[in-house]
Amino acid sequence: MSPAEFLQWLKTPGLNHFLILSALLFSLGIYAILSRRNAIMVLMGIELILNAANINFIAFSRYSTGTLDGQIVAIFVIILAAAEVAIALAIVLNIYQTFNTVNVDEINQLKD
């Protein structure tokens, strides 16, 4: 791809641009999950990943055959994200009461 073609590509955002944006967001989320010690930071990484997936669903929905199926799936993803974060925070609070820390590398027992 020559520089002129690349500039032209940059100037006309299409499906590929949205997909690349979501891929970068997904990678940042994976990095948070892999490298942060705090359990809540891991949760934030998961939220970033779910948002990246939603961007994909909606982008394909927009550029496909004029149906709303992708947006419906994105709504279900948002609903499940809300349920997931509520449960996960309840578990994190319990872990904090039991171990007095939320660092995922220090929590290595199932019973107290």
Added chain:
Amino acid sequence: MDLFSVIFYVFAVITLGAAGIVVFSRNIVHSAFALLFAFFGVAGIYVLLMADFLAITQLMIYVGGILVLLIFGVMLTQRQIAVDIKTGTIQTIPALIIVSALAGTLVGMFWVTVWRTSGIPPVEPTASKIGELLLTTYLLPFEVASVVLLVALIGAAMIARREKKA
């Protein structure tokens, strides 16, 4: 450069920059507030993709609900005595290697693939169409999702309030 591409790049930079702060900031409170801007940026991207109902949903549920829950989590799980709310990182180098490989693969894949897009104009406004679909084609998943949400919230309240046996 038309308005569409300008808005796209503005929201893309907001989203990725805020997500970068979320991931790389040492201070967990900074991360939580940067997440706010990341969610706002994603909502802008939804508007750009003609998903107006989803953009509003994103603002209400992610910014209004999930983010507040996360900030509660941050506040409730920091040690009261030690004032610093810095959080450490582990295995940074392997994580960076894995993530760059992953990002390179995904971006390269999306870059070279020629997607077949239909030139059909988007559905708008979407709210009434989504409502119809939720009560016809997607009625069962919709009801199941509502039950799942109810059970999950009751379960979360039960787990969080459980008294520790002495």
